[in-house]
Amino acid sequence: MATPLRIVIAKPGLDGHDRGAKVVARALRDAGHEVIYTGLRRTPEQIVRIAMDEDAQVVGLSSLSGAHGFLFPRVCELLREAGLGDIVVFGGGIIPERDRPALLAAGVSAIFGPGTTSTELVDFLEGLEV
Amino acid sequence: MDRRELARALSSADSITAPTRSFEPWCVLGVTGSPGVGKSCLVERIVSHWLDCGEKVAILAVDPSSPITGGALLGDRMRMASVDTGEDVFFRSIATRNVPGGLPSRLNRMVDLLVHEGWTKIIIETVGSGQSEIRIVAVADRLLLVEGPGRGDVIQAEKAGVMELADLIVVNKSDLAGADKVADEIRLSLNLSEGESADVLLCSAETGDGISDMVSAIDTLPNARGPSIARARERLLASHQENLISHPQFSDVLKGLSEGRLSIEEALSALHRG
Amino acid sequence: MDLRKERFETLGGLPISPVPSSKDSTGDEEAPGQAPYTRGVHETMYRSRYWTMRQYAGFSSAEETNTRFRTLLDRGQSGLSVAFDLPTQLGMDSDDPLSFGEVGRVGVAIDSIDDMRSLFSGIQLDQVSTSMTINSPAIILLALYVAVGEEQGILPENLRGTVQNDILKEYIARGTHVFPPEQSMRLITDLIEYCAENHPAWNTISISGYHIREAGATAVEELAFTLSNALAYVDAALSTGMDIDDFAPRLSFFFGCHNDFFEEVSKFRAARRLWYRLMNERYHPKNPKSSMLRFHTQTAGVTLTAQQPLNNVARVSYQALSAVLGGTQSLHTNSYDEAIGLPTDESATIALRTQQILAEETGVADVVDPMAGSYHVEALTDRIESEAYALICEIEEMGGALTALKSGFQQRRIHESAWKQTTDVEAYNRKVIGVNHAKMAEDPDVEGQMIDPTIAEQQTKKLSELRQNRDDAQSMAALSALTVAAATDENLFPLILTAVKAKCSVGEIMNAMKIEFGTWMAPSGF
Numbered sequence: 043m044a045t046p047l048r049i050v051i052a053k054p055g056l057d058g059h060d061r062g063a064k065v066v067a068r069a070l071r072d073a074g075h076e077v078i079y080t081g082l083r084r085t086p087e088q089i090v091r092i093a094m095d096e097d098a099q100v101v102g103l104s105s106l107s108g109a110h111g112f113l114f115p116r117v118c119e120l121l122r123e124a125g126l127g128d129i130v131v132f133g134g135g136i137i138p139e140r141d142r143p144a145l146l147a148a149g150v151s152a153i154f155g156p157g158t159t160s161t162e163l164v165d166f167l168e169g170l171e172v
Numbered sequence: 173m174d175r176r177e178l179a180r181a182l183s184s185a186d187s188i189t190a191p192t193r194s195f196e197p198w199c200v201l202g203v204t205g206s207p208g209v210g211k212s213c214l215v216e217r218i219v220s221h222w223l224d225c226g227e228k229v230a231i232l233a234v235d236p237s238s239p240i241t242g243g244a245l246l247g248d249r250m251r252m253a254s255v256d257t258g259e260d261v262f263f264r265s266i267a268t269r270n271v272p273g274g275l276p277s278r279l280n281r282m283v284d285l286l287v288h289e290g291w292t293k294i295i296i297e298t299v300g301s302g303q304s305e306i307r308i309v310a311v312a313d314r315l316l317l318v319e320g321p322g323r324g325d326v327i328q329a330e331k332a333g334v335m336e337l338a339d340l341i342v343v344n345k346s347d348l349a350g351a352d353k354v355a356d357e358i359r360l361s362l363n364l365s366e367g368e369s370a371d372v373l374l375c376s377a378e379t380g381d382g383i384s385d386m387v388s389a390i391d392t393l394p395n396a397r398g399p400s401i402a403r404a405r406e407r408l409l410a411s412h413q414e415n416l417i418s419h420p421q422f423s424d425v426l427k428g429l430s431e432g433r434l435s436i437e438e439a440l441s442a443l444h445r446g
Numbered sequence: 447m448d449l450r451k452e453r454f455e456t457l458g459g460l461p462i463s464p465v466p467s468s469k470d471s472t473g474d475e476e477a478p479g480q481a482p483y484t485r486g487v488h489e490t491m492y493r494s495r496y497w498t499m500r501q502y503a504g505f506s507s508a509e510e511t512n513t514r515f516r517t518l519l520d521r522g523q524s525g526l527s528v529a530f531d532l533p534t535q536l537g538m539d540s541d542d543p544l545s546f547g548e549v550g551r552v553g554v555a556i557d558s559i560d561d562m563r564s565l566f567s568g569i570q571l572d573q574v575s576t577s578m579t580i581n582s583p584a585i586i587l588l589a590l591y592v593a594v595g596e597e598q599g600i601l602p603e604n605l606r607g608t609v610q611n612d613i614l615k616e617y618i619a620r621g622t623h624v625f626p627p628e629q630s631m632r633l634i635t636d637l638i639e640y641c642a643e644n645h646p647a648w649n650t651i652s653i654s655g656y657h658i659r660e661a662g663a664t665a666v667e668e669l670a671f672t673l674s675n676a677l678a679y680v681d682a683a684l685s686t687g688m689d690i691d692d693f694a695p696r697l698s699f700f701f702g703c704h705n706d707f708f709e710e711v712s713k714f715r716a717a718r719r720l721w722y723r724l725m726n727e728r729y730h731p732k733n734p735k736s737s738m739l740r741f742h743t744q745t746a747g748v749t750l751t752a753q754q755p756l757n758n759v760a761r762v763s764y765q766a767l768s769a770v771l772g773g774t775q776s777l778h779t780n781s782y783d784e785a786i787g788l789p790t791d792e793s794a795t796i797a798l799r800t801q802q803i804l805a806e807e808t809g810v811a812d813v814v815d816p817m818a819g820s821y822h823v824e825a826l827t828d829r830i831e832s833e834a835y836a837l838i839c840e841i842e843e844m845g846g847a848l849t850a851l852k853s854g855f856q857q858r859r860i861h862e863s864a865w866k867q868t869t870d871v872e873a874y875n876r877k878v879i880g881v882n883h884a885k886m887a888e889d890p891d892v893e894g895q896m897i898d899p900t901i902a903e904q905q906t907k908k909l910s911e912l913r914q915n916r917d918d919a920q921s922m923a924a925l926s927a928l929t930v931a932a933a934t935d936e937n938l939f940p941l942i943l944t945a946v947k948a949k950c951s952v953g954e955i956m957n958a959m960k961i962e963f964g965t966w967m968a969p970s971g972f
Binding site: 046048067068070071072073074075076078079080081084087088091092095096097124125126 | 180253256
């Protein structure tokens with residue numbers, strides 16, 4: 043069995059909808075990874091701190107409130123400032139197509155919208171070189 | 173080492189070379205108890221109390237890895253948001269990674285490193301069911317067993333092992349009906365066993381009642397120079413088991429056993445040779 | 447003949463008889479408007495008056511939302527429904543650092559009486575009924591509404607509408623809770639008590655299954671958890687000394703309507719019958735209205751797909767039909783682009799038109815409870831009622847809804863059901879058109895509503911103006927009086943009303959209570 047990835051699944055901002063985040067956390071665990079779920083309402087600063095303390099290789103962010111345009115780039119920026127620029131960040135939730143280029147440019151590696159399957163997500167993680 | 177380096181070093185526990193910590197002053201508190209008794213909430217209270225006293229507190233929260241996929245869901249820190257800020261607190265989620273007998277010594281090395289790096293109090297939190305979990309908390313200098321009301325039937329046989337190891341037993345959720353009764357039942361069953369038994373206290377992590385009494389009880393437990401006999405036994409067994417498993421011939425011997433080429437006696441003597 | 451599937455069941459996993467007959471259920475000879483209200487709470491239902499077409503709307507500033515409200519009223523919508531942004535829902539001001547990125551996103555930002563006044567500018571509050579999706583700070587937002595009503599010279603008894611005010615489902619499924627459970631329940635009963643005396647036409651709570659369902663619950667779980675929460679509110683209100691008939695007629699409910707057509711129709715029918723039964727078993731009300739379950743319905747947002755989004759118009763239509771056949775009192779139909787972003791003016795209009803077509807063109811509103819007597823629907827109604835009743839009893843045995851959610855019971859059940867639905871779709875046991883079946887390559891040309899990026903700045907500016915142009919001593923006195931009263935059992939509504947009139951912001955009022963109440967996070971059920 044390969045060494046599991048350590049993945050932080052985080053709910054940044056004020057959005058209380060965690061159905062998707064919990065389902066993703068569970069799917070990633072079933073794929074053999076170690077998943078740290080943060081619970082609701084974490085600030086970008088807290089998420090970076092969690093990623094650091096947990097020595098995570100991957101951070102997944104979920105937001106359905108439309109605040110992704112501020113929150114996701116902020117997490118990427120703080121990760122780089124903390125010397126954790128090598129952590130892979132992916133995002134999910136209600137993310138309009140027109141917002142995606144800016145998120146990718148800010149350092150988010152991939153965006154997974156509604157209808158994404160666990161297999162797509164797991165394949166993405168397995169393709170990472172971390 | 174800065175925080176990031178510490179976090180990375182903890183991931184490669186095998187290569188940790190920090191000096192072995194001494195038992196005085198004591199610094200490692202094990203916290204165990206069934207799911208739903210409110211361990212995390214209680215730990216958060218203890219952490220905040222110690223932080224107020226100027227301690228640097230690290231929490232190692234252990235959860236099981238799936239025996240089938242190797243994956244793990246580490247959800248303890250979501251119940252403890254206050255540990256996500258402040259330089260004097262560090263929280264690490266740890267999956268057991270199915271290394272039977274291996275985790276206690278890994279934890280020991282992590283604790284040595286944390287102590288060496290200036291962390292003055294370390295809490296190991298785990299669900300206290302089953303032999304391997306008991307081994308995990310045996311790493312601790314002091315052990316707190318958390319119980320809750322409404323679980324009287326669970327306490328008896330299953331818990332006997334942990335109760336024997338605990339230095340202090342606390343019944344959480346004292347604001348709910350039945351807490352007193354559970355405390356009495358535990359006291360009764362402890363009186364039946366031989367030797368000195370742990371104190372049983374009541375508290376409520378939710379309201380804060382009884383918390384400061386509990387923390388001072390932890391702080392003022394008689395200062396043994398080493399672990400109790402019961403905990404020393406668990407440590408010895410864990411360490412022995414790890415030695416067996418890490419023996420270079422282990423998988424060959426296991427194969428021999430399963431194919432009937434070796435008897436148990438032959439297997440053991442093969443593993444005890446150099 | 448070969449069958450399409452080995453096993454046929456409802457979305458929620460209930461068994462289905464292949465050819466329903468009188469063996470499954472005959473249905474009782476009941477009349478609509480008569481206990482136990484299976485067939486509806488009114489004798490004539492939509493033959494007298496259509497359901498209220500109430501589209502949930504709100505985004506950006508109070509001024510922009512006011513424009514959308516007036517457009518919707520012009521286009522024939524019959525009631526208003528306010529969506530607040532997340533900072534407002536959590537009782538935080540727009541200039542709070544934690545509000546960054548969230549201001550004006552999922553709803554309108556309301557920080558003070560100035561915003562509330564702008565929100566209803568040009569709308570006479572005795573001419574509309576207004577529903578407000580607000581929970582933790584419900585008492586503050588209702589106080590703001592009451593204050594604006596007073597400014598308009600409206601008589602207190604003529605204020606009509608609903609506050610959601612349902613904290614239990616926030617802990618269970620929606621996540622905008624702030625205070626610990628006991629303190630939250632106190633604010634709810636304070637509001638109920640105040641309205642019973644001062645605003646008798648106001649629906650003081652909308653006990654909501656919608657968000658529980660959206661989070662993954664089955665139809666049975668949605669119904670059981672909602673009614674079990676309702677029992678907790680009734681017990682809380684009774685414990686303050688009110689009589690059941692003082693407040694029970696103003697309890698209202700809110701359900702989702704999902705894809706399984708017959709299961710949903712049956713769920714609504716079962717809900718009415720079960721509520722009647724629970725109320726009469728336990729509380730023996732004298733006023734018949736106390737045991738009538740009246741409800742709002744919203745089509746299931748979670749069924750909307752980001753793929754081939756126009757298909758969602760069809761989904762929403764069928765779901766809306768099930769709500770109408772189930773006898774809903776009011777309805778929100780989702781816009782087809784909501785899996786992509788906030789609805790645009792165009793998509794919101796189509797959603798409203800869907801209801802109007804249903805009312806005016808299909809003829810389904812001309813008959814009361816047309817599904818009655820269908821062996822299938824009657825059998826499902828019975829089944830859902832009995833399964834939900836069993837689950838409610840299970841929760842009662844655990845000590846009631848509040849104790850159960852503190853242990854994460856409902857949260858865990860919901861997560862398990864959500865997980866099952868996900869794995870069913872991924873294993874192709876259930877087909878979702880455009881997602882795992884009938885897929886197409888497509889251009890993502892549906893883009894959702896844009897939010898003015900300067901909204902947070904505007905709100906911050908308005909807040910600093912508010913704080914400059916008020917009598918600070920008066921505002922601070924109102925806030926400290928509130929903190930003091932929070933430690934007693936005095937009804938807090940009048941104190942909050944004083945505070946909003948003294949130009950205290952929503953965040954300031956919330957913080958004044960936080961000093962005394964503290965905060966609490968519900969277990970996630972993980």
